Amino acid sequence: MLNISAYSVELIKDPFGILEGERYEFILDVEVPEDDELFSDNGLYLKVLYGVSASRTGMIKYEIYERSTDKYLEFDLEEDEIKQVESFCVEHLAEISPKS
Secondary structure, three states: EEEEEEEEEEOOOOOOOOOEEEEEEEEEEEEEEOOOOOOOOOEEEEEEEEEEOOEEEEEEEEEEOOOOOOOOEEOOOHHHHHHHHHHHHHHHHHHOOOOO
Protein backbone atom coordinates (compact mmCIF):
# COMPACT_ATOMS: atom_id res chain seq x y z
CA MET A 1 0.00 0.00 0.00
CA LEU A 2 1.18 3.50 -0.80
CA ASN A 3 1.69 6.22 1.77
CA ILE A 4 1.09 9.64 0.19
CA SER A 5 3.35 11.98 2.16
CA ALA A 6 2.94 15.23 0.18
CA TYR A 7 1.15 16.47 -2.91
CA SER A 8 0.40 19.38 -5.19
CA VAL A 9 -2.44 19.89 -7.64
CA GLU A 10 -3.00 22.39 -10.41
CA LEU A 11 -5.46 23.03 -13.18
CA ILE A 12 -4.06 22.35 -16.64
CA LYS A 13 -5.01 25.25 -18.88
CA ASP A 14 -6.52 24.56 -22.28
CA PRO A 15 -6.10 27.86 -24.15
CA PHE A 16 -7.62 26.45 -27.35
CA GLY A 17 -10.68 24.86 -25.75
CA ILE A 18 -9.91 21.47 -27.31
CA LEU A 19 -10.49 19.36 -24.20
CA GLU A 20 -13.93 18.66 -22.77
CA GLY A 21 -14.17 19.66 -19.11
CA GLU A 22 -11.20 20.33 -16.87
CA ARG A 23 -7.89 18.49 -16.44
CA TYR A 24 -5.84 18.53 -13.26
CA GLU A 25 -2.30 17.37 -12.61
CA PHE A 26 -1.54 15.89 -9.21
CA ILE A 27 2.04 15.33 -8.09
CA LEU A 28 2.02 12.81 -5.24
CA ASP A 29 5.10 12.04 -3.14
CA VAL A 30 4.72 8.40 -2.16
CA GLU A 31 6.45 6.04 0.21
CA VAL A 32 6.34 2.29 -0.26
CA PRO A 33 7.63 -0.51 1.98
CA GLU A 34 11.17 -1.75 1.29
CA ASP A 35 9.84 -5.17 0.25
CA ASP A 36 7.62 -3.64 -2.46
CA GLU A 37 8.85 -3.96 -6.07
CA LEU A 38 8.32 -0.20 -6.47
CA PHE A 39 10.69 0.66 -3.62
CA SER A 40 13.56 2.99 -4.47
CA ASP A 41 16.20 4.45 -2.15
CA ASN A 42 15.85 7.64 -4.21
CA GLY A 43 12.15 8.03 -3.35
CA LEU A 44 9.14 8.05 -5.67
CA TYR A 45 6.46 10.36 -6.92
CA LEU A 46 3.44 9.95 -9.15
CA LYS A 47 2.18 12.30 -11.83
CA VAL A 48 -1.57 11.81 -12.09
CA LEU A 49 -3.79 13.33 -14.79
CA TYR A 50 -7.36 13.61 -13.53
CA GLY A 51 -10.29 14.73 -15.67
CA VAL A 52 -13.65 16.23 -14.76
CA SER A 53 -16.31 16.51 -17.45
CA ALA A 54 -20.00 15.88 -18.00
CA SER A 55 -19.30 12.54 -19.71
CA ARG A 56 -16.46 11.19 -17.53
CA THR A 57 -14.79 11.98 -14.24
CA GLY A 58 -11.75 10.09 -13.04
CA MET A 59 -8.08 9.33 -13.37
CA ILE A 60 -6.97 9.50 -17.00
CA LYS A 61 -3.41 8.25 -16.50
CA TYR A 62 -0.57 8.09 -14.04
CA GLU A 63 3.20 7.82 -14.29
CA ILE A 64 5.72 6.75 -11.66
CA TYR A 65 9.04 8.60 -11.29
CA GLU A 66 12.10 8.27 -9.13
CA ARG A 67 12.29 11.37 -6.94
CA SER A 68 15.98 12.31 -7.04
CA THR A 69 16.60 11.42 -10.70
CA ASP A 70 13.17 12.20 -12.25
CA LYS A 71 13.59 8.89 -14.08
CA TYR A 72 10.34 7.40 -15.43
CA LEU A 73 9.72 3.90 -14.07
CA GLU A 74 7.80 1.41 -16.17
CA PHE A 75 5.72 -0.11 -13.38
CA ASP A 76 1.99 -0.42 -12.92
CA LEU A 77 0.24 0.18 -9.64
CA GLU A 78 -1.84 -2.63 -8.21
CA GLU A 79 -5.63 -2.31 -8.39
CA ASP A 80 -5.97 -1.33 -4.71
CA GLU A 81 -3.23 1.31 -5.13
CA ILE A 82 -5.01 2.77 -8.16
CA LYS A 83 -8.23 3.02 -6.13
CA GLN A 84 -6.30 4.66 -3.29
CA VAL A 85 -4.77 7.26 -5.64
CA GLU A 86 -8.11 7.96 -7.31
CA SER A 87 -9.82 8.42 -3.91
CA PHE A 88 -7.04 10.77 -2.84
CA CYS A 89 -7.53 12.87 -5.98
CA VAL A 90 -11.30 13.07 -5.46
CA GLU A 91 -10.83 14.16 -1.84
CA HIS A 92 -8.34 16.91 -2.73
CA LEU A 93 -9.86 18.15 -5.98
CA ALA A 94 -11.91 20.75 -4.13
CA GLU A 95 -8.70 22.60 -3.23
CA ILE A 96 -8.47 24.06 -6.69
CA SER A 97 -11.35 25.61 -8.55
CA PRO A 98 -11.45 26.15 -12.31
CA LYS A 99 -11.16 29.70 -13.53
CA SER A 100 -13.66 30.49 -16.24
